[in-house]
Amino acid sequence: MGKGFFQVPTAYNEPVKSYAPGTPERDEVLKQYKVYYKGKVEVPLYIGSEEVKTGNTKPMSPPHEHKHVVGHYHTADKKLVEKTIANCLESRRAWANLPWEQRAAVFLKAAELIAGPYRAKINAATMMAQSKTIHQAEIDAACELIDFLRFNVEFMSQIYGEQPESSEGIWNRVEYRPLEGFIYAITPFNFTAIAGNLPASAAMMGNVVVWKPSDSQVFSAKVIMDVFKEAGLPDGVINMVMGDPVMISETLLTSPDFAGLHFTGSTYVFKELWKQIGNNIHSYKTYPRIVGETGGKDFIIAHPSAKPKQVATAIVRGAFELQGQKCSAASRVYLPKSVANEILDLVKADLASFNKPGSPEDMSNFVTAVIHEASFDKLAKYIDQAKTDKDAEIIAGGGYDKSVGYFVEPTVILTTNPKYETMCTELFGPVVTVYIYEDQDWSETLKLVDSTSEYALTGAVLSTDRYAIEEATKALQDCAGNFYINDKPTGAVVGQQPFGGARASGTNDKAGSAQNLLRWVSPRLIKETFVTPEDYRYPFLG
Numbered sequence: 001m002g003k004g005f006f007q008v009p010t011a012y013n014e015p016v017k018s019y020a021p022g023t024p025e026r027d028e029v030l031k032q033y034k035v036y037y038k039g040k041v042e043v044p045l046y047i048g049s050e051e052v053k054t055g056n057t058k059p060m061s062p063p064h065e066h067k068h069v070v071g072h073y074h075t076a077d078k079k080l081v082e083k084t085i086a087n088c089l090e091s092r093r094a095w096a097n098l099p100w101e102q103r104a105a106v107f108l109k110a111a112e113l114i115a116g117p118y119r120a121k122i123n124a125a126t127m128m129a130q131s132k133t134i135h136q137a138e139i140d141a142a143c144e145l146i147d148f149l150r151f152n153v154e155f156m157s158q159i160y161g162e163q164p165e166s167s168e169g170i171w172n173r174v175e176y177r178p179l180e181g182f183i184y185a186i187t188p189f190n191f192t193a194i195a196g197n198l199p200a201s202a203a204m205m206g207n208v209v210v211w212k213p214s215d216s217q218v219f220s221a222k223v224i225m226d227v228f229k230e231a232g233l234p235d236g237v238i239n240m241v242m243g244d245p246v247m248i249s250e251t252l253l254t255s256p257d258f259a260g261l262h263f264t265g266s267t268y269v270f271k272e273l274w275k276q277i278g279n280n281i282h283s284y285k286t287y288p289r290i291v292g293e294t295g296g297k298d299f300i301i302a303h304p305s306a307k308p309k310q311v312a313t314a315i316v317r318g319a320f321e322l323q324g325q326k327c328s329a330a331s332r333v334y335l336p337k338s339v340a341n342e343i344l345d346l347v348k349a350d351l352a353s354f355n356k357p358g359s360p361e362d363m364s365n366f367v368t369a370v371i372h373e374a375s376f377d378k379l380a381k382y383i384d385q386a387k388t389d390k391d392a393e394i395i396a397g398g399g400y401d402k403s404v405g406y407f408v409e410p411t412v413i414l415t416t417n418p419k420y421e422t423m424c425t426e427l428f429g430p431v432v433t434v435y436i437y438e439d440q441d442w443s444e445t446l447k448l449v450d451s452t453s454e455y456a457l458t459g460a461v462l463s464t465d466r467y468a469i470e471e472a473t474k475a476l477q478d479c480a481g482n483f484y485i486n487d488k489p490t491g492a493v494v495g496q497q498p499f500g501g502a503r504a505s506g507t508n509d510k511a512g513s514a515q516n517l518l519r520w521v522s523p524r525l526i527k528e529t530f531v532t533p534e535d536y537r538y539p540f541l542g
């Protein structure tokens with residue numbers, strides 16, 4: 001780069017802290033957790049320069065102790081959502097005209113605030129709000145969000161540095177304009193990093209954003225807003241509104257100034273939003289950008305040559321970390337008959353070594369609570385169904401109890417039907433379904449993996465046979481946007497494995513890559529001619 005162009009700090013992945021007993025980070029995060037537990041956090045709406053308290057509030061409770069209230073958040077009505085649009089448009093000009101390196105500095109500062117003074121807060125808030133263990137909180141709310149901010153600034157500078165060639169007497173320049181209007185960011189409950197990244201990536205490119213976090217993630221969303229404000233993000237650039245998602249969406253998507261949707265969440269909701277945008281297409285100033293990362297039904301397939309302990313570990317980590325509430329979670333597994341029982345015995349032994357699901361405050365817990373009662377009840381229904389269906393049986397787990405927290409035991413369903421309901425439907429919980437295939441049916445089973453699910457987000461093959469790896473890589477080309485060889489199908493790292501999938505899993509605009517940031521700009525080509533023609537005749541006219 002160089003040539004009079006600001007050189008941004010080289011991005012690097014934030015090291016994951018251990019939180020081992022006796023470490024300062026462990027003491028600090030547990031201390032902060034207790035402060036949150038005893039306290040009452042109040043979350044306003046962030047609209048322009050105002051922190052709006054409407055008095056129409058909803059309680060926030062940890063999923064692992066759902067009768068305990070740790071705060072309330074205020075909800076917006078239609079008038080306030082309309083006011084948010086007006087505020088956005090007022091703020092847009094100044095933010096869009098700010099030199100890119102000034103915008104970059106705000107988000108680089110945000111990354112350092114999270115890496116330092118806010119690390120314990122954002123991790124403790126994520127443990128509290130989403131019932132994440134400290135390790136899951138650390139790799140998400142601290143490290144992945146820091147990485148998103150640092151690497152996106154680097155990708156941003158690369159984009160601005162992409163300039164066309166010029167020619168004699170002509171200077172061609174590309175201006176990467178923000179979109180003309182506002183961006184609507186809708187984020188899911190399960191990753192604090194995604195909640196921060198969706199509004200930040202659009203804002204970084206000069207856009208103004210209306211951000212609607214998940215009702216189940218507002219507690220940690222507030223910490224994100226605290227960080228952005230302390231980092232110097234001007235008021236009105238990212239506006240955070242909570243409330244009825246249908247009303248908020250209907251209000252925003254009927255605005256002529258709606259310029260883009262940055263969504264992460266379920267496939268059904270994304271398709272409904274896309275339909276709404278289509279129905280309003282004639283009212284928009286500009287064609288809105290639509291970026292969505294959605295559901296998954298992620299697979300693990302083991303080849304007969306795979307090492308049983310490696311397969312078992314990929315299943316246990318991939319299926320049960322965060323209680324299976326990752327879009328990338330392993331939820332359908334294909335095992336060869338010759339090693340299936342050995343692998344399943346190893347899985348059962350691992351599960352037997354778990355504590356019962358409990359609070360993340362007890363850092364020896366590997367599994368905590370699922371996010372809310374609706375998820376709990378859905379999972380209980382599938383578990384009960386498997387207990388009675390003739391082509392399914394529960395070989396581990398199967399218990400659940402919502403008297404204190406939404407606790408579902410890590411559960412393994414074994415089915416004789418490769419198209420059994422839980423081999424196809426996203427459950428989004430600690431339930432994995434296993435199908436055993438005859439060793440000689442390896443190639444046929446690859447076709448089954450590809451044809452079983454509407455989703456194509458992540459998947460993993462485990463094998464020590466290179467030819468089998470090649471065959472699987474080819475055969476499974478279309479059924480995973482993030483494909484893992486000899487590892488679990490979760491845990492993409494920003495700057496290393498850009499994340500996203502196709503089919504019903506999203507538009508695959510790869511969060512954490514320059515490709516995603518390009519969705520939030522509208523390039524303008526400027527051609528300056530230094531010797532302007534003064535005669536209409538071209539040479540051939542003589």
Ligand SMILES: NC(=O)c1ccc[n+]([C@@H]2O[C@H](COP(=O)([O-])OP(=O)(O)OC[C@H]3O[C@@H](n4cnc5c(N)ncnc54)[C@H](O)[C@@H]3O)[C@@H](O)[C@H]2O)c1
Pocket residue numbers: 186187188189190191194212213214215245246249264265266267269270272273293294295296326327328426428457499500501505506
């Ligand atoms: N592909 C990915 O990168 C990725 C990442 C995280 C989660 N997910 C997916 O998200 C889902 C789990 O997250 P979730 O439970 O928060 O998803 P969800 O779809 O229930 O909610 C996501 C967001 O959409 C909002 N929403 C819900 N209904 C809406 C409506 N009618 N109009 C407008 N907004 C609406 C919610 O309030 C929330 O903010 C799973 O399907 C998971 O696979 C995908």
Ligand SMILES: N[C@@H](CCC=O)C(=O)O
Pocket residue numbers: 190191325326327328489490491492493499
């Ligand atoms: N990017 C995360 C999944 C995010 C969805 O929930 C992973 O790769 O595990």
